[in-house]
Amino acid sequence: MAVFVLDQQKTPLMPCSEKRARLLLERGRAVVVRLHPFTIRLKDRIGGETQPLHLSLDPGSKTTGIALARNLERIDLETVRERLTARRAFRRRRRSKNLRHRAPRCHNRTKPQGWLAPSLRHRLDTTLNWVNRLQRLAPITSLRQELVRFDTQALQNPEISGVEYQQGELAGYEAREYLLEKWHRTCAYCGATQVPLEIEHIQPKSRGGSDRVSNLTLACRTCNQRKGRQPIEDFLSNQPERLRRLQSQAKAPLRDAAAVNATRWALFERLKATGLPVSTGSGGQTKYNRQRLGIPKTHALDAACVGPLTALHRWNIPTLTLQATGRGRYQRTRLNRFGFPRGYLMREKRVHGFQTGDRVIAEMPTGKNAGIHVGRVAVRASGRFNIQTATNLVQGISHRHCRVVQRADGYGYSFTPIQTEEARQVG
Template sequence: MAVFVLDRHKKPLMPCSEKRARKLLEKGRARVHRLMPFSIRLVDRTVNDSVLQPVTLKLDPGSKATGIAVVRESETIDEETGEIKTTVYVLTLFELQHRGKQISESLTARRQMRRRRRGNLRYRAPRFLNRTKPKGWLAPSLQHRVDTVSAWVQRFQRLAPITGIAQELVRFDLQQMENPEISGVEYQQGTLHGFETKEYLLEKWNRECAYCGTKNIPLQVEHIQPKANGGSHRVSNLTLACQPCNQKKGAQAIEIFLAKAPKRLAKIKAQVKRPLKDASAVNSTRWALFNALKATGLPILTGSGGRTKFNRSTLGIPKDHALDAACVGIMEAIHHWDKPALAIKATGRGSYQRTRLNAFGFPRGYLTRQKRIKGFQTGDMVKAEVPTGKKIGSYRGRVAVRASGSFNIQTATGLIQGISHRYCKVTQRADGYGYSQQLNPKEVALAGDPLSLPALKGGVSRGKSR
């Protein structure tokens, strides 16, 4: 991956390669500024002595993880058509894993314990309408996603000369699908419209055949009300079906085709009227993130999930959160995408809870009142050199402290228990996140299916054989 570079005054410069960063460190021209994400600080250069290129930060927000890509874009003009073509060069990739589920479960447990103590074990007069929610309020599990992504955007602004942000704002262009004529017949008949619709249907119908429930097979877009009987192309009249069911149904009405399966018929009719699962929560989170990103003052470009999938499929890029972020927006070619992503897992900064609770919500034990033990706290990145004993060896990872001074270290290969604090040395203080290196996406895809990807050496361009 590219290494972030800062000048002597901690101002961001253009990222460099790992090889160049290693040479700068060996010659004493740079110091290690931070381990994760790895960044160096030059001691003999300022931002005025350097040439900066435009760097774009691309985001693919999701419910469980958000893909982040730091890229450099270049635009060229096609001499034949005069069109502007955009080429993307990926500098580094990240996958930010949220902990919204843990936050929701913790709040639920706390609420149940309080309700048990206040309602069943002692009387408290009921109170209503004593709390108001501000405009734009989000549940803590959703607000966490917005705050976490916003914090990392600000961090990347301090590490790289970010000149613009590209965000996948909406999963599907619903307005275009419901009214294709809004942008002319070209959009309705274009390739992108098919990607928008197919991706929407895959999410809505749980990626299975609506008629037989078969999964993990190629699915076709099926008209619930046949076109021969006046059925429209709107998404409200579309579903997914496997090839045998699609051929068997033909131009029959769904009531006739499923006459012997009334439960399946009722389920399909109910699913047609049901909105996309979690659509309101996801959309509210993305709009809240968009409004938060506007506060950075940088220009923001937006795109849809259909456009991202279109770019990824056309350019032969495997499915991955970080690579989805790199494919956001309009582009004609992408280079250097086959590099591992840094997984960033939100772990939090500890808990305010100071007691263990029993089944009835009452304290059964007390936790330590101090976070730091022997100069360490849970979440610190440490290096441990154990000279003797059963745990002899060298370990690097995230530490979990104990009051006894015997710590646990979470390494890339597993959990190592019972390491004395005397053998530990802090390499990076806890910042509320855990870090791990992912595998090369191209190697993972090729290992799963040798024919799933073309033989690429550094870039893919549209219009070429793949």
């Protein structure tokens, strides 16, 4: 993988290979600035020649793919919808239960043009935050964005046209791409993966079924031919659990499509505000580039395939996955399985100079946890911490044996290898 390089004045230079970075560190010519993404700073150089680098983005509802050209590492960015949902549940409980009165604050607020809900603004702010970070780590010269539009009316009724748009539920996108995401690229009837999938009507058109996206699913050729024009209840009569799951998933809302629609232009305008030239590409162009070059589908590789592309080298390197973990919570208690408070959390964030989320190295000389442990720390008031390593959770580590290597910045980091088609078949 490539390593970000800064000069003596922290100006970004061209990234280098792992071997070269190791030699610079061993010879004392560089020091480590960050572990994730791995960045070094040269101690004996100011300035240098750079080459054009393109930062490409594949924005999504839950995960946004970010890729840097010129053999740099790719990044997956995951959002935190679950935490927003939990916070909303706590707020509703405070307002509905017999607690202190809290007057509603929504009646005296107006929504300006371009207003986004907090969950959508979180997606936008997190993506822009990492665009700005990468600009400080690499000499980026231009930006690319996949500007996808989900026509949710056409998703519900592919044959819609003309004035029917004024009478639909919402207001296109490739329906096949939407179905692939909705059904997780698996056959709805047998669960087969890594096989060619066909669009299938859950209730056959010969029995009154429509072309609405809620009546469409994906099936392998064998299941599609075996089902024929049977009603779904008859075809899956001996699999009631699969039938129930299929029917519930078919009615899933177009929440992800609406999230992408709401943020795509806001992200484009924010990218233009960086001062760098911004170009766009369509979802169909990204898919064409990926299939033409024989590249598997991931969020990061989709970002690398955005826009005009002739070749993509060394794409099968591990992906750095970022997950927004936050910098703390307002919750002052933990809950038991019935939802009642259990104990109280300490109000101080730092204990003996450590904070939950810091990446530390613990060197235990003796005891059952003897050895070297590297991972994220969870602090305790007693001074005996827990360390989450890549493989397990180590508990009861004294703060005296810990050393900080990177402070918590609100994100969790992990590496995900890219699996080729051959590797999947072997696995």
